[in-house]
Amino acid sequence: MQGCSAEKREKDFTIMQEINKTEKIDLEKDKIDFEKEEFRIILNSRSQRVTSPRIKILKILKSNHKPLTIAEIHSKLSKDKIDLATVYRTLNLFSEIKIVNEIDFKDEFKRYELVYDRHHHHHIVCRKCKSVENVETCILDDLEKLLSKKGYSEITHSLEFFGICKNCSN
Amino acid sequence: MQGCSAEKREKDFTIMQEINKTEKIDLEKDKIDFEKEEFRIILNSRSQRVTSPRIKILKILKSNHKPLTIAEIHSKLSKDKIDLATVYRTLNLFSEIKIVNEIDFKDEFKRYELVYDRHHHHHIVCRKCKSVENVETCILDDLEKLLSKKGYSEITHSLEFFGICKNCSN
DNA sequence: TTTGTTGCAAATCATTTGCAGACGG
């Protein structure tokens, strides 16, 4: 293909057409390209392939500042025709490589939240409407006081620790 | 039935026979009868019927000082031929009336633990062997220090709050 | 070129449900 300048020019032109089209539609082009590059680095650094479904799912997780269910992620991908099975496989992968946290809100669905770029935090979930707010502090007493000041009532919490026990360390 | 003394005596005798038989087989009779009475009170006070599957499941939860999965509970009932669906329905009921806590250990199974007679506590779970120890303290920093002194490593935790938000209170 | 990923369709498996008979109060 080297030296095949006519073809190259035609290709460049096609690319420019593509970019112009994109610019008109998407005013946040620069931000999005930056994100893509960020995701590429994250995946590469963990020896994972950079694929279109993975980037799209990462974008969705990044732009939604609350934990999402598989169904929510999949429906946000509806125009991209990404298979449900791929969504499951991708989120299982992301959990394994620890760039995503799997959260249980005590309903029937698991939720996923991007964590590689965020500091440790928790959530307060409304038992009725399932709305979610982040909780940044980390001492329980202070927390519950804070939450009731914010207007929540009947607060309960669930806290579990996970680790490797003595036996398993050997 | 008043004044029907012959019948009453016969009935009492039958009961005594029953008790003697039980004593020979089960040396912990007193303890178990006490438990049954306790469970009866708990269920009655919440307007729930006292049935044999419910008592058996409560006994299992009471005697196992760690959260159990549905499958574990069901297998401990194997000799009693209690249906799996009944186990599910019973534990959902127990969760609703809040005598049992439903816990997520981030594997595929929900676990259930009796809570009406215990003070609030958490757990530390080994990620490999799934062994469970209770955690009684309740300040996170102290906790994690305590846990690593106990020999756990790579400790993480998961904490979520649940409550009713302002909007839903109206 | 090689290895890993995706889409599709089918399988799996935990959980729920309808119903008829059994049981508790």
Place this chain on the structure above:
DNA sequence: CCGTCTGCAAATGATTTGCAACAAA
């Protein structure tokens, strides 16, 4: 006796998996 609970069998629905085509490195 009335209303609820249980066992059974079938349905449901989220999640996983096998496989062939495809894409990334």
